[in-house]
Amino acid sequence: MPLAARLRPRKLSEYIGQTHLLGEGQLLRRAIDADRFSSIILSGPPGTGKTSLAEVVARLSNSEFVRLSGVTSSVADVRKAIAGAVTRRRISGRKTILFVDEIHRFSRSQQDSLLPDVENGNVRLIGATTHNPQFYVIGALLSRSLVFLLQPLSEEETRRLIAQALADDRAFPGRRVEVSDEAAGFLASVSEGDARRTLNALEIAVLTTPPGEDGVIRVGLREAESSVQKKMIVYGDDGHYDTASAFIKSMRGSDADAAVYYLAKMLHAGEDIRFIARRIVIFASEDVGNADPRALSVATAAMQAVDMIGLPEARIILSQAVTYCATAPKSNAALQAIELASADVAKDRVQPIPLALRDAHYKGAETLGHGVGYVNPHDAGGFVAQDYLSVDRRYYEPKAIGYEAKIRERVDYWRSLRRYGKEAAANE
Template sequence: MTSSQPEGLFDFPGAGPDPGPAPVPPGDGARQPLAVRMRPRSLDEVVGQRHLLGPGTPIRQLVDRDAPMSLVLWGPPGTGKTTLATVVSHVTSRRFVEISAVSDGVKRVRAEIDLARRELGMSGRQTLLFVDEVHRFNKAQQDALLPAVENRWVSFIGATTENPFFSVISPLLSRSLLLTLEPLGEDELREVVRRAVADERGLDGRVELDAAAEDHLIRLAGGDARRTLTYLEAAALAVGRDGGDGAPARIGVEVLERAVDRAAVRYDREGDQHYDVISAFIKSIRGSDADAALHYLARMIEAGEDPRFIARRLIVHASEDIGMADPTALQTAIAAAHAVEFVGLPEARINLAQAVIHLSLAPKSNAVVTAVDAALGDVRKGDAGPVPGHLRDAHYKGAARIGHGEGYKYAHDYPGGVVQQQYAPDTIHGRRYYRPTRHGAEARFSDVLARIRSVLRGGKGPDGGRAGGHE
């Protein structure tokens, strides 16, 4: 039987009817990491992942029925994959075996399966086989698990941080229930921290955590509860056992910074810093200063800013300040946003940085936003005349009798697919909204647009007036 270190879901003192494992002797417990000492003893004690643990959810049903199961747990590090497997083993009295796909191979897998079959045959006791980092097993190694899962010789739980549809073989995935774990939210992480500070199995009230230090700790965690408690323990060791006269030792931001070697970024996501930094970020990209833009990106990431917010701002900027000068900028920004959703931090920092560099170095043009705003301005002030008769819908019976579609010229019937014809209502006929610059790729589009406008206007060249003006 192999013990395991939990991944980041922690217990509530005194919660739940299940007493769980016997207490660890003081001597051994003092040497265990804080994350291990605060491991849950029942599902009711788990913090986070409520969507997986509430009444009627798959894990609850499988635990309550004590039936053989096959699960694949998919989620970022520190969200509780190992913890859930361990707790399920405890509350169902299964024999728990942990295999690491990093260090164990097929020989170990087959040996544990044979032992599980003998245990099931002799005593009827089931085995929960937990394979951590199951995506690191190759196809042949994952194939070795199939007979045990198929015949229910074991209850199988596989944990992966990578998309199982790409990293787990289809036969194993089809025989398993896929459960997705989410990073812990701020409130959940605060609960983890505060219970660890107060609980007798944790720091037992020997330290106090300043509000600012707690905020910094939560930002550093990035949704990873195990990392949160690792940093908290380092800070607690840095201040000693008490603050003198039996008073709790106080952990401030400075202590935490020294303990984890990470400076606290002064950044309030709902205050001035949020707006000031994002403003400087966008203006640096607009000004083509990639280095400054990367600095502000790093500040936001380090301060725990929502990466989806950063990605959304890049998407807007790609059209607002670059537009047709480099049409690929929008594609890059959208790809970075997809990467944020698909990969998540910390890896997605690279995708965001690539987008920032691309947008910073791209030629700039605000012709797109100027064009659409000029068009909106005209519509809002009432310049929205009737649609020309030859452009109106002529597909219904009787349309021809009222002149709809009469005289319409089908563009594909003419050289170059462009023909002289009025498309705009009379009230804005000849008005120009899009005025391309000569920057980057937009110079080429400017030439194309000039030729098209010349044909549409019967050979008349473009005017030199302002957007929204008339010929």
């Protein structure tokens, strides 16, 4: 078995990490100690100890541990496991913990099939998922479960994991192994808090390093670095959305450094550069808008350029667009304008178009009043105080920032002329 499988903790004292859940007085620790739970959902990135924790819980509660996979198990497998649990409970009184790895891969019908037996206590369910359970686990099952989020191990915890592995007789029987501080630090950093990845890299380093003359296998920084091909970033669906959210919010907050960091993270994780470019274009209108109209031109040009150039050079183009948008003055007035106008169109009676604005390019239009009274602003110095909307509404409110401050001056001036014109017409 791989080292990570050989070294699964047998008791809580051997379990490293998740002190926010397993520390004294924490809810999960209390539930385990009291042996009072019917269903638990453990979510978190790979290698944070979801399976190991489930096995420890089964040992502490003296329960039979039955494991299913959300990828390969069927409804028939679920029924078979539950039938075995019912028989076991009837004959010996022993409880069964049904562990479903990657429970997010179970269909709704498969998850539904668990409900009755979880409810009546035939099985105690522990589900593990790398996805957000609020999106991938049915509500009925969530309402019957304690839901816990496991966090990646810290670098200190990862160092403890390495030290504990080297001191465990199950790790490298018959071998004497020493790992330098530099090597342990490198593995703790590059593994991104993934215990499985850490132990896999440690095992490769040990098995591929010849022993010295004294028979000791010494793993230094060079051996550790050669055992990890590329630093992996925990991403997945949640990482995709969370990183994209942080990326946008950093640009919105005018923090170019943070925005470029999240850009680099997405690129390293293999995110589609076209997705990134589209998000920048949307941001240029949604969050910069007319405060700097050039932002949309820069973003659109970047989107076209990355499609033509591709990686690795596309990262430079994206970085230019990101830093420009992050440091540009911000205004969401255009977004707010269309939101307000859309709400009025959706909920209120559609406003009739003033007769003067209606199409008059056909015979007989004038007899209907279409186009009658319309004055072309180009024929009147560029502006005419006439009615363009049959009701008094304000949707676009330019902000006093960047180029939009100049727009605001013009808009306020034109509105004052229209207001004066309406007042004058009312007094005639």
